[in-house]
Amino acid sequence: MSQAVGNTALAYARVWHVVDAKQRVMGRLATNIATTLMGKHKPIYDPAADCGDYVVVLNAKDILVSGKKAEQKLYRHHTMHPGGLKEITFNNLQAKDATEPLRKAISGMLPKNKLRQVRMDRLKIFEGSEHPYEANIIIQHGVKKD
Numbered sequence: 001m002s003q004a005v006g007n008t009a010l011a012y013a014r015v016w017h018v019v020d021a022k023q024r025v026m027g028r029l030a031t032n033i034a035t036t037l038m039g040k041h042k043p044i045y046d047p048a049a050d051c052g053d054y055v056v057v058l059n060a061k062d063i064l065v066s067g068k069k070a071e072q073k074l075y076r077h078h079t080m081h082p083g084g085l086k087e088i089t090f091n092n093l094q095a096k097d098a099t100e101p102l103r104k105a106i107s108g109m110l111p112k113n114k115l116r117q118v119r120m121d122r123l124k125i126f127e128g129s130e131h132p133y134e135a136n137i138i139i140q141h142g143v144k145k146d
Helices: 026-038 090-096 100-109 115-121
Strands: 016-020 054-058 074-078 085-089 123-125 139-141
Touching: 016 026, 026 054, 026 100, 026 115, 074 090, 085 090, 090 100, 100 115, 100 123, 115 123
Parallel strands: 016 054, 016 139, 054 123
Antiparallel strands: 074 085
């Protein structure tokens, strides 16, 4: 019997997950998505190996934040010019692009290494409930079937 139990192509196969973000709290949802993107839910998880799955997030415009974060949470970036610190609130960022707050939350929960962008490329976020990956989906989390 082989001792290399988890090192098969089937163990590293990528599964497509779909998550409905409607009326879900952003932070708790982002931690679960980051875990799936890293592959920590698999028994073959290795921090140096890229064994995570694809995640499709639907209804990102209906995501919730707790407390007064909608008005008080600030996203900052610098333009690299003197005095170029820019700030935008959660509400304004969500009005500009409804997918961006969730994308930033998930990106902040992934390890800061060379695999971060590779893992973020497997994340597909949509404002509504329509998406072009219907044929790929295997696992559905909180999605109502019609």
